[in-house]
Amino acid sequence: MIYKERRKSSELLMLEALFVRNGLSEKDSQYFRGLEKGYQGELLFDSWMEKLTSDCLVINDLLLKQKNNHFQIDTILLLAGKIILFEIKNYEGDHFYEADHLYRISKEERNNPLLQLEKSESLLRQLLQSYDFEFPVHSYVVFVNSAFTMYQAPLNKPFIYPTQIRKFLQQFNQVKLTISAKEQHLAKHLTSLHISKSPISQVPEYDFDTIKKGIACSRCKSFHLYTDGRKCICKQCNQAEFVESAVLRNVKEYRLLFPEREITTNDIYEWCKIISSKQRIQRILDKHFNKVFLSRFTYYEIKERGEGC
Ligand SMILES: [Zn+2]
Numbered sequence: 079m080i081y082k083e084r085r086k087s088s089e090l091l092m093l094e095a096l097f098v099r100n101g102l103s104e105k106d107s108q109y110f111r112g113l114e115k116g117y118q119g120e121l122l123f124d125s126w127m128e129k130l131t132s133d134c135l136v137i138n139d140l141l142l143k144q145k146n147n148h149f150q151i152d153t154i155l156l157l158a159g160k161i162i163l164f165e166i167k168n169y170e171g172d173h174f175y176e177a178d179h180l181y182r183i184s185k186e187e188r189n190n191p192l193l194q195l196e197k198s199e200s201l202l203r204q205l206l207q208s209y210d211f212e213f214p215v216h217s218y219v220v221f222v223n224s225a226f227t228m229y230q231a232p233l234n235k236p237f238i239y240p241t242q243i244r245k246f247l248q249q250f251n252q253v254k255l256t257i258s259a260k261e262q263h264l265a266k267h268l269t270s271l272h273i274s275k276s277p278i279s280q281v282p283e284y285d286f287d288t289i290k291k292g293i294a295c296s297r298c299k300s301f302h303l304y305t306d307g308r309k310c311i312c313k314q315c316n317q318a319e320f321v322e323s324a325v326l327r328n329v330k331e332y333r334l335l336f337p338e339r340e341i342t343t344n345d346i347y348e349w350c351k352i353i354s355s356k357q358r359i360q361r362i363l364d365k366h367f368n369k370v371f372l373s374r375f376t377y378y379e380i381k382e383r384g385e386g387c
Pocket residue numbers: 295296297298299300312313314315316317
């Protein structure tokens with residue numbers, strides 16, 4: 079059972095929005111593409127984990143803190159009486175392993191995921207201890223990309239290669255023990271400790287005035303959109319989206335990138351750019367947000383249940 083779903087981090091969402099709006103340097107774009115690739119690898123691993131039939135709890139994407147050390151865990155598999163921790167890598171191409179270091183075939187050294195795994199495992203163990211949870215922890219690095227090869231692969235390391243994943247996970251389906259309140263309690267506790275806003279985000283500086291405005295197509299990310307009645311149409315791929323939904327999608331992005339700014343008709347009008355009338359923007363905001371009047375200034379706040387956004 080999936081106890082905690084995986085979601086894109088706010089860092090990834092912000093970088094994605096800035097990438098589409100030409101707000102990233104080449105170096106930042108490269109960092110963004112790396113994060114995005116890692117995320118795709120995690121989703122691929124999730125698709126295997128969802129097929130597990132044993133009684134278990136799967137906790138995805140945890141950011142935890144132990145004695146001032148933040149550590150991130152891609153996936154935790156909680157079985158009766160034990161914890162399996164997975165570090166997922168979507169590395170691609172030919173690599174080789176030598177003297178505890180990992181290199182691309184071009185000899186460029188890469189971060190050895192084992193070091194990250196060992197650190198996470200140790201910090202998780204300390205954290206469990208501090209809350210009096212007694213569970214043995216086993217951990218593995220899973221290379222999910224079928225185009226990944228490691229030469230001189232060591233036999234004694236907890237590495238799972240693409241061709242082994244299916245069989246490796248099948249072993250957990252043989253576990254007949256069922257989870258108890260103890261595991262449920264641990265899952266609840268770990269999830270409650272999750273830190274949703276990462277303190278180690280690498281989003282570059284940006285500002286409202288210089289960032290590219292407009293509505294990007296939800297499918298191909300092109301800005302070549304026009305409105306036709308109630309729809310926004312993409313000239314590039316012909317994708318049609320209701321104006322209302324396109325505006326709300328862009329308000330959501332505006333809130334993500336500028337949490338300190340108020341949502342005003344003028345700003346959203348400028349942000350969306352292709353909507354020809356402010357009244358139309360105002361009608362959509364009126365419908366989905368609470369209007370707040372502050373002397374001669376009006377802005378919008380999200381409704382209690384976060385309708386629309
Ligand atoms: Zn398009």
